[in-house]
Amino acid sequence: MKKILKIDSPNDYARFVEAPVLHPLISIIHFDELAPFRHSLNNYGVYGLFIQRQFPEGLSYGMKTLQVSDASIIAVEPGQIGGLEDNGERISLSGWVLLWSPELLHGSELEHQIERYQYFSYFFTGSLRMEPDERLCITQLLSQMRQELLTHDDSPSLRSILLGYLHLILEYCNRIYLRQLSEEDNGGSDLLKRFHDLLQQYFRENRQLSQGLPTVTYCASALAYSPRYFGDIVHKATGGTAIGYIHNYVINQAKSLLMNGHNISETSRLLGFDFPHHFTRLFKKMTGLTPSEYLGK
Template sequence: MSKILRINCVGDYSRWVGHIDRHPLVSVIDYAEVSPIRHSLNNYSVYAIFLRDDASVELDYGCGRYDYNQGTLLCVAPGQVGGKEDNGERVSITGWALLFHPDLLRGTPLEKQIRNYSFFDYRVNEALHMTDREHDILVSLMRRMREELDNDRDAQQDAILVGYIGLVLNFCQRFYNRQFQTRRIENSDILVRFNQLLADYYEQRLQLTFGLPTVQYCADRLCLSPNYFGDVIKKTTGDTASNHIRRFVIQLAKDGLSAGESVAQVADRLGFEYSQHFSRMFRKQEGITPTEYGRRRRS
């Protein structure tokens, strides 16, 4: 049975690595100051951002494994499990960790906005690989937060810390967007595999058992998290993965309607539970009903 360290508050992790916190809801750790440390497999109830500068260290996150390289950043959210089980070994690592409790965000705009940072739900093989300049920006923000934490607490400190965290997250989003652009060839390959997956789904008649293909199904088959998969498709095509699936299905529907199939036959063949759902989707996508489309094509 795995030994899991429960990170219910930032202090739980800080005590494990030997760091002394100055704030109950925020911890900024420079690993160079606490190394060597023991590994830990963590169950998080806090947000955490890990910037690792050391050579490759294999870690587990969820069901995946990841080899950290220099300048790699990984973000985890409450409810996730990750790290490496303690085997008694002490390892020297460098880099930074930022941990903050959801309570810090209560009543702030970031409390709702943080849900929009989809990279918190990326898998480890989708981590951010930063350039030297990007790395330096994040380290400078970590240092500024450390300086603020060294000040005596006052009425403004929490707002300042939340502001810094918001900056960190916005820079992470910018850097991920850059990574999507610089990895266009890989992203294009994902789109090709996505289209082939949809074709295979209908070729194998899986829709008759499972219904319409879903984003979750496609992401799982492509070994990607749904959030990362959706972001890649959006950056590559300008549209959402769910809309891409709908367009694929509508094209198959058009082929059937043009060949003389009835609306009910097309809906059943494509995996719709009710023909009304098919008609509603078709009209929303094409601006006319499937009956009208079939009539026009056959006239």
Template sequence: MSKILKIRNVGDYSQWVGHTDTHPQVSVIDYAEVSPVRHCLNNYSVYGIFFHDEANIDLAYGCGKYDYKEGTVICVAPGQIGGKEDNGEVVNLTGWALLFHPDLLQGTALEKHIREYSFFDYRVNEALHMTNEEHDILVSLMRQIKDELQKKHDALQDAILVGYIELMLNFCQRFYNRQFIIRKLVNSDMLMKFDQLLRDYYEEKIQLTSGMPTETFL
């Protein structure tokens, strides 16, 4: 039976990796400050955004797998399961994690439309792979949220944190859209080449001597 860590709040994950939180509903973790850490397969009741600067880990996500490499972003939502089951291995990681509890969003505009961010959907069958520029943007936002968390709590802090989180989510959506467009263009280019191969095959009447085109020819 799989060992699953229940992440009921941000503190559950922080405790696992050895991080101390300053806010009950938001956590920003710089893995370089807590490594080495052990793997964990998590059942989330919080939202999370994770990326490692150097990683080559086969992670579970829902019923599928992610090949988690450098520059890969994993986004999870409450009710989802993801990670890698603890096998006793200790690994050194560099990168960042942002976790926030749904209660933080109560009464905000983000609460109403957070489900619209496509990358939280289990049906997304590929991870987000960042460019160097995109990586630097997310790291900058992580640092800003971390800096805000270290300030004394006041009446505006939660609103500021939600603002930063929404900004990060919007950037992630932009990056996903960019990746989708590139993938669509690549697929379109492949279809055009495939179509041209078939046209040439029949125009040169190769089918009369070789029969129908095979996978080897294509």
């Protein structure tokens, strides 16, 4: 059975690594100041940013292994499990950790805005690669936040100041995320070719007969992307959605089958639909016509 550290409060992790406890709802930890500590596989009940020069190999998030670059940021959100299971080894790291409770956000604009930061998602399995100036700015903001916590008692005004700093740091992270997305978009045509080839292979091997229509999750995984990140890249490359691309491919296959003499029921089955009316509904949604109307044109 895996050893899992439950982090229901930001200070659960602070105590584990023997860092100072500064506030009940937020923890700012400077790894460079700590004695060596053990690895931990964490069950997060909090949000967090791990901002480090280097990360241990083999870090996981959910059921996936993270692809981590040097001088980068890993973002975590409540409800996920991530890290590296304690194996008895003690490690020294360089960087910072910012952890905060969802309670800190209650009633603030950031409570609603945080959902748009897609780099927190379980489906984003990479790290945010910082430029040197970004790393400097973010670490300076963390240092200033910690100084606020060290010199001022908890109060509504302090929490408002902390939220301001937090919002700024999250915006820096979002800029990095969007830049990486744009860099991936530069290879968008190659991705679309591989996406199209994958769909061709799926139907050539008749996987739809046992597995049904290909899903975005399946395609993203087969192409080594997270579903949400994959969807963002497809959207930037085509202006549409990944599921829309799949549906368009399926309907083009349907038109070919119909024109080659297959009836609606046969076409539906050959494409992996559970029921003919599901096929008819999608066909009309995509073409504006029912299969019968299409054949009658």
